[in-house]
Amino acid sequence: MLGMFLAALDQTIVSTALPTIVGDLGGLKHLSWVVTSYLLAATVSTPLYGKLGDMYGRKPVFLAAILIFLTGSILAGLSQTMIQLIAFRGLQGIGAGGLMVGAQAIIADIVPPRERGKYMGLIGGVFAVSSVAGPLLGGFLVDSLSWRWVFYVNVPIGALAVAVVTMRLHLPSRHTPHRVDYLGTALLSGGVGALILLTTWGGNQYAWGSTTIIGLAIAGVVLLALFIRQEGRAKEPIIPLTLFRSSVFDVANAMGFTIGMAMFGAIIFIPLYLQLVYGATPTGSGLRMLPLMAGLLVAAIASGRVISRIGRYKMFPIAGTGILVCGMYLLSRLTISTTVLVSSLYMLVVGVGIGLVMQVLVLVVQNDARPREIGVATSTATFFRSVGGSFGVAIFGTIFATRLADQIKQLPPASAKRLAGGVHLTPAQAKHLPPSVHADFLHAFSHALHGVFLWGMVMAIVPFALSWLLREVPLRTTLESAAEPAV
Numbered sequence: 290m291l292g293m294f295l296a297a298l299d300q301t302i303v304s305t306a307l308p309t310i311v312g313d314l315g316g317l318k319h320l321s322w323v324v325t326s327y328l329l330a331a332t333v334s335t336p337l338y339g340k341l342g343d344m345y346g347r348k349p350v351f352l353a354a355i356l357i358f359l360t361g362s363i364l365a366g367l368s369q370t371m372i373q374l375i376a377f378r379g380l381q382g383i384g385a386g387g388l389m390v391g392a393q394a395i396i397a398d399i400v401p402p403r404e405r406g407k408y409m410g411l412i413g414g415v416f417a418v419s420s421v422a423g424p425l426l427g428g429f430l431v432d433s434l435s436w437r438w439v440f441y442v443n444v445p446i447g448a449l450a451v452a453v454v455t456m457r458l459h460l461p462s463r464h465t466p467h468r469v470d471y472l473g474t475a476l477l478s479g480g481v482g483a484l485i486l487l488t489t490w491g492g493n494q495y496a497w498g499s500t501t502i503i504g505l506a507i508a509g510v511v512l513l514a515l516f517i518r519q520e521g522r523a524k525e526p527i528i529p530l531t532l533f534r535s536s537v538f539d540v541a542n543a544m545g546f547t548i549g550m551a552m553f554g555a556i557i558f559i560p561l562y563l564q565l566v567y568g569a570t571p572t573g574s575g576l577r578m579l580p581l582m583a584g585l586l587v588a589a590i591a592s593g594r595v596i597s598r599i600g601r602y603k604m605f606p607i608a609g610t611g612i613l614v615c616g617m618y619l620l621s622r623l624t625i626s627t628t629v630l631v632s633s634l635y636m637l638v639v640g641v642g643i644g645l646v647m648q649v650l651v652l653v654v655q656n657d658a659r660p661r662e663i664g665v666a667t668s669t670a671t672f673f674r675s676v677g678g679s680f681g682v683a684i685f686g687t688i689f690a691t692r693l694a695d696q697i698k699q700l701p702p703a704s705a706k707r708l709a710g711g712v713h714l715t716p717a718q719a720k721h722l723p724p725s726v727h728a729d730f731l732h733a734f735s736h737a738l739h740g741v742f743l744w745g746m747v748m749a750i751v752p753f754a755l756s757w758l759l760r761e762v763p764l765r766t767t768l769e770s771a772a773e774p775a776v
Contacts, residue, residue, distance in 0.1 A: 290415045291450040292351060295358065296388035297416045299327075299381060299443055302423035306431045306439045307557075308564055312718070313436065314371040322489065324557055325682045326375045329485050330382025331389065332675035333478040336527045338387040339394065339668025340469055347395045347664075348460050352451060354387025359447040366440035386675070390668045393651055397663045398460065402656040402764040406602070406649075410593015413648035414586050424560065424575030432570055470527040473519045477527065480512030481676055488683040528669050529662070537657040538666070540759045541650045542673040544606065544752040548650075549677025550684070551617060551748035552643055556581075557682060558689065558741055559620075559636065565719055565734055566625050580633040584640025592645050596764075602649055603761040609645030610753035616642050617746035621739050625731045646752075650674075656764055681748070685741050692740045696733035704729035 303310070307323060342350045361381030368374035396408050430438040487505040495501045520526035532538050559581070563574035592605045616639030623632060651670050658666035697708045704726045719730060 290392065290412065291453055292355060292388040293392040293412055293415050294419045295355065295443065295446055295450050296331075296385040297419040298423050298426075298446070299358075299362070299385065299440075302427040302439050302442070303327075306427045306436045308561060309431050310374070310436045310439075311371070314368070314374060322371075322375050323378055324553075325485060325489060325679055325686075326379040327382040327385065328553065328675055328679040328682060329482060330379040331386035332382075332672060332679050333474075333481055334383045334386035335390050335668045335672045335675060336477065336665070337469070337474050337668075338390045339664040339666075340525070340527055342391060342394055342668075343664040344469070346460060347391055347398060348454065348458055350387060351391035351395070351458075352454055354384045354391060355447055355451055355454070356384070358384025358388060359444060360384075362440045362443035362447070366437040386671075390664075390671050393655075393671070394664045394667045395458075395460065397655045397667060402652065404597055405652055405655070406593045406596030406764070408593070409648040409652045410590045410596075413589025413593065413644060416585070416589070416647075418582075418586060424578050426575075428570060428573065428575040468525045470519070470523045470525060473516055473523055473527040476512050476516035476519055480509050480516055481679075483509035483512060485679050485683055488680055488687065491687060527665075528672070529665060532658070532662070532666060532669060535657055536758075537760050537762055538654060540755050541653045541657075542670055544610070544646075544755045544759070545650050545670055545674040546677035547748055547751040547755070548610070548613070548643075548646065549674040550681035551613065551745045551752075552647075553678030553681045556639070558685070558738060562623060562738060563632075566623075566627075566731060567629065568720065577629065577633065578636060581636035581640040584637045584642075585644040586640075588641045588644025589648055592649065596649065596652070600764045601761060602653060602764070603756075603759055605649045606646045606653075606756040606759055607753070609642050609647075609649070610749060610756050611642075612638060612645065613642030614746055614749045614753055616640075617742055617749050621742035621746060623735070623738065623742070625735050642749075646756075647674075652764075653759070653762075657762055685744060688744060689737055689741050693733060693737035696736050697730075700729045700733060708733070 303323065310323065338350060338354065358381055361377050361379075361384055365374055365377040365381060368377055392412060393409070396405060396412070400408050426442065427439050430436070430442065483505045487502055487509060490505070491497050491502050517530070520528060520530050559578060560574045563569045563577050567573075567577070569577060588609070592609075596602050596605065616635065619635040619638055623635065651667065654666050654670040655663055697705055699705075700708065707722070707726050708730055719727060722730060
């Protein structure tokens, strides 16, 4: 739980600081990249961590992930350019991938699936608490010290995690002879990376029909096709294709992918809305996101305890995704005149929806997998959720920037001329605009944001439909080897 706290804290602590960071180092156009580099690195590293954990044991791999994460944190705090920050955020992401996979795989190693629900609920609770602490702490550090302390604060927390894991986490030592599929890892990383760059640059830095975008599309498809071929031939694939013979595994991961797109892609814009429309400080925007985090916390812990008690789980993904669809629609109704109370209620609905479904999907995948494949099954589930988040951040960032530019062009000539570079405005810069121009900018911003949340709603409808196809498998009550998963 300490390791998960470290990774989740850094994922959210940056949110309220992002406008200040990108304003200092390069403008709003880089906002999605600071998040995307972290998510992309965490995504492509998760399958490798699952295999390494199966080979050498969870504890040493978990500790290595913490140390990589801390190194990235220190270097990110020392960044002098946006390129450096994006690169070091990627290094942080490589460590975070091991933390998220390791935490869940360790629990799967020592707790039977029937009892695992309440533990996964607590993991979800840790995620929620860190999500609450992250924006608040990030805003406080930005307001009181500097955005660099958003990264430096990880050092004492990480040192505590290393000490506790070293002294208190007792797991059986393991050194199983395996072969790591490095070629498969490289092909997967290259393919996913190319497609993320395509969605990030397309229609923004390059035209959709440009040579660069077409080349990235071809490279992504070819590399992923080669990856699938490699996994079919490798003696020990990084993602065994046999896992996909289970309909439960397929549906759960498809749900995780699309929920990741909706959640990560849309929610990163909430702090921006709070700071621009309400004029909230970074700390204030963190406080105003408390309803979302409280909904996630209560729903995750409560659903986990109920699952452990009744041994059934299907109702929770159905309810959670349905509530998430409603929540995304409500967010799309946000305007410059929406009251704080109403926006808080909208965020509460989104938090409850996420809390009811996210950790349950990991439990479903682990219960369906054979015990000797727990590590790779967990890492695969985390991979699909993370890659969905990476695509979501990139796609919604492009949607937002494109819509905002179009809205600015439609403003009165005086405002449109003054806001010609409005896509790159920070909240601090927006406050200093003349009143009439500021009002026009907020109007354009609000309309641009509608599209982001409406697309989030459309994305959330997909996992809601898939949740009805999720077959319920009785939760095992032991850690002993299970039968082959049913097709």
